Amino acid sequence: MSAVKNISIVLAIAAAAVLPTVWPNPYYIHLMVVIGIYAILLLGLDIVVGYVGEVSLGHAALFGIGSYTAGVLHFQLAVPFLLAVPASIAVTGLFGAILALPALRVNGPYLAMVTLAFGTIIQILINEMTFLTNGPLGLSVRKPIWFGHQITGTDYYYIVLVALVLALFVVQRILKSHLGRAFEALHDSPIASDCMGVSVYAYKVYAFVLSAGMAGLAGSLFTYSEEYISPNTYNFELTILFLLAVIMGGRKTRTGPILGAIIVVMLPNVLSDIDLFRKISIGIAVITVMYAAYAITARIRSVRQLTLPLIVTISLAVSGFFISDISEHRLTIFGVMILFVVYYLPNGIMGFVRSIVVRFRPQWIHRHVQILEHGDKQHIWAVPDHPVTSNGFLLEARNIVMQFGGLKALNDVNLQIKKGSVHGLIGPNGSGKSTTMNVLTGIYSPTAGEIEFNGKIITGTTPSSIAGEGIARTFQNVQLFGEMTAIENVLVGLHHTFRHSLIDVVFQTPRCRKEKNSAEVRAASLLQFVGLADLANEEARNLPYGKQRLLEIARALALNPSLLLLDEPAAGLTAPDIKELISMIEKIRSHGITVILIEHHMDVVMSICDTVTVLDFGQKIAEGTPAAVQSDEKVIEAYLGGSAKTA
Numbered sequence: 101m102s103a104v105k106n107i108s109i110v111l112a113i114a115a116a117a118v119l120p121t122v123w124p125n126p127y128y129i130h131l132m133v134v135i136g137i138y139a140i141l142l143l144g145l146d147i148v149v150g151y152v153g154e155v156s157l158g159h160a161a162l163f164g165i166g167s168y169t170a171g172v173l174h175f176q177l178a179v180p181f182l183l184a185v186p187a188s189i190a191v192t193g194l195f196g197a198i199l200a201l202p203a204l205r206v207n208g209p210y211l212a213m214v215t216l217a218f219g220t221i222i223q224i225l226i227n228e229m230t231f232l233t234n235g236p237l238g239l240s241v242r243k244p245i246w247f248g249h250q251i252t253g254t255d256y257y258y259i260v261l262v263a264l265v266l267a268l269f270v271v272q273r274i275l276k277s278h279l280g281r282a283f284e285a286l287h288d289s290p291i292a293s294d295c296m297g298v299s300v301y302a303y304k305v306y307a308f309v310l311s312a313g314m315a316g317l318a319g320s321l322f323t324y325s326e327e328y329i330s331p332n333t334y335n336f337e338l339t340i341l342f343l344l345a346v347i348m349g350g351r352k353t354r355t356g357p358i359l360g361a362i363i364v365v366m367l368p369n370v371l372s373d374i375d376l377f378r379k380i381s382i383g384i385a386v387i388t389v390m391y392a393a394y395a396i397t398a399r400i401r402s403v404r405q406l407t408l409p410l411i412v413t414i415s416l417a418v419s420g421f422f423i424s425d426i427s428e429h430r431l432t433i434f435g436v437m438i439l440f441v442v443y444y445l446p447n448g449i450m451g452f453v454r455s456i457v458v459r460f461r462p463q464w465i466h467r468h469v470q471i472l473e474h475g476d477k478q479h480i481w482a483v484p485d486h487p488v489t490s491n492g493f494l495l496e497a498r499n500i501v502m503q504f505g506g507l508k509a510l511n512d513v514n515l516q517i518k519k520g521s522v523h524g525l526i527g528p529n530g531s532g533k534s535t536t537m538n539v540l541t542g543i544y545s546p547t548a549g550e551i552e553f554n555g556k557i558i559t560g561t562t563p564s565s566i567a568g569e570g571i572a573r574t575f576q577n578v579q580l581f582g583e584m585t586a587i588e589n590v591l592v593g594l595h596h597t598f599r600h601s602l603i604d605v606v607f608q609t610p611r612c613r614k615e616k617n618s619a620e621v622r623a624a625s626l627l628q629f630v631g632l633a634d635l636a637n638e639e640a641r642n643l644p645y646g647k648q649r650l651l652e653i654a655r656a657l658a659l660n661p662s663l664l665l666l667d668e669p670a671a672g673l674t675a676p677d678i679k680e681l682i683s684m685i686e687k688i689r690s691h692g693i694t695v696i697l698i699e700h701h702m703d704v705v706m707s708i709c710d711t712v713t714v715l716d717f718g719q720k721i722a723e724g725t726p727a728a729v730q731s732d733e734k735v736i737e738a739y740l741g742g743s744a745k746t747a
């Protein structure tokens with residue numbers, strides 16, 4: 101983290117600490133407490149929404165569970181604050197795991213519906229379980245007494261501030277670790293994530309549990325802040341408000357949730373004070389005009405793109421002088437703000453601010469420095485060798501059938517892959533090559549047949565466990581983690597090397613730092629190996645297509661595979677790049693890694709493959725050395741649609 105960032109954080113905490121002294125109004129102190137509490141919840145919600153990319157409509161319910169756990173423990177059992185809060189985190193985390201179970205089966209809008217149902221059920225349960233929750237009458241709670249001193253509103257402000265700073269610290273460390281990368285990876289490409297050994301199921305549950313724990317913390321703090329809780333608070337409106345706050349503030353940032361919390365808590369107050377509304381709306385209009393002037397001059401946006409935002413913000417500022425009671429139009433203004441942010445600032449307000457900052461200070465996000473300063477920069481090998489001790493088969497696929505409805509994409513296919521060889525898989529379009537890859541890597545479970553890898557039957561196991569066994573792959577349609585940099589993509593492939601726990605991540609123990617450093621060095625050298633060292637900090641989605649394919653190879657090698665499946669690696673490469681690719685595959689083989697290669701560039705196949713298998717209409721029609729296959733009549737017929745003689 102840069103010194104400027106550290107200083108800004110210290111200044112922000114110091115400013116928050118002196119706020120009650122310079123602004124001692126109890127009403128505003130209470131508002132700031134609510135902002136702090138909401139910010140804690142939103143930081144957790146951002147893990148699910150921003151990082152994992154799922155829409156949760158169950159977070160008001162999780163907030164309610166946290167609130168009621170603390171409330172019930174205090175009301176029924178007189179459990180002290182310092183025990184009630186961790187208990188709330190644990191109970192809500194458990195409910196988060198329950199909420200995540202459907203996430204294993206469904207996602208997108210279906211998951212949103214399931215979480216909505218969860219929210220409704222929880223609200224009904226809180227209402228109905230009168231013996232525990234006091235039903236609609238609610239529960240009264242007092243702020244704690246510590247060492248004979250009754251905690252006041254101002255004292256409580258500091259308690260929430262400490263909780264918020266700790267929450268920020270913990271979330272930041274988690275999201276910047278291999279765990280955060282796993283969350284992002286499963287959002288960007290669940291298939292690639294599974295094939296890199298990062299189980300989508302496990303990490304979705306992990307994200308929900310963490311997020312729920314944060315909601316539990318926020319909920320329990322809310323109970324003591326309000327001193328009275330009732331079921332109606334944790335309704336559908338609140339859940340929508342939370343989602344909007346994350347989206348408006350800016351997902352995948354730490355400041356976004358804080359800003360989102362400020363907006364949703366302060367907006368009703370801003371709108372009920374016309375003077376304050378005028379000042380703020382004029383401020384927003386001035387900032388928009390200034391940005392528009394800059395963006396048009398710097399040719400970042402066109403006049404046409406900026407006309408509507410300018411009209412809306414200036415109209416808002418002017419309307420303040422014609423309307424005396426703006427609070428009636430509260431929902432309209434809120435709606436306009438949401439539309440504005442979703443349409444013009446898809447990454448939220450902080451995402452927009454960051455994009456401007458990055459323009460001036462690119463080094464702020466380019467946090468992975470060039471690690472390789474010494475050594476042979478041409479060919480650095482970062483993967484342990486796989487000595488080929490015997491001539492046996494590394495993989496045997498027996499009688500594989502893969503049926504999609506009435507179509508047999510693979511029909512009784514047998515494959516035997518020799519250890520240490522480069523095995524080509526060719527065939528016309530639709531012959532079943534990619535389906536074979538998908539069956540071997542567990543993405544498809546074959547309708548019949550079995551696969552033995554390294555003496556183990558792997559049929560029916562998950563892609564992540566097959567990856568763990570040592571089978572890595574690239575994809576025909578590139579499956580990179582687009583929003584991550586090149587080096588971060590490779591680091592996902594190195595996920596298996598991280599053995600440290602969540603606690604190690606939070607406290608940055610020596611074990612954690614050691615594993616992180618060695619993974620970064622390995623990732624950098626893998627990038628060097630595929631010739632992408634200079635693009636280590638570039639977001640994967642910004643790389644040219646050919647380079648994206650090379651990055652996939654580096655990421656697959658990071659898994660330390662004994663079998664590497666390359667699906668059309670030469671597609672999109674230029675002639676010199678293809679030459680480089682051939683020598684790269686040869687080098688991979690020379691380190692004992694067995695390769696299965698699907699390729700339409702016959703020169704690549706013929707120059708490096710030891711054996712070639714030819715598929716046609718899901719069946720193996722030929723197998724042998726490249727030369728033998730090339731002159732096989734059936735093969736010529738399949739490729740050229742004529743007889744060998746004619747060909």
Ligand SMILES: Nc1ncnc2c1ncn2[C@@H]1O[C@H](COP(=O)(O)OP(=O)(O)OP(=O)(O)O)[C@@H](O)[C@H]1O
Pocket residue numbers: 504507509527528529530531532533534535536576
């Ligand atoms: N998930 C699926 N559902 C239904 N049919 C599928 C599915 N996956 C593949 N197929 C079908 O199986 C057949 C084999 O497809 P596959 O993608 O394996 O061919 P391929 O040899 O890799 O072709 P190409 O060279 O064009 O990539 C095709 O007819 C395809 O439409």
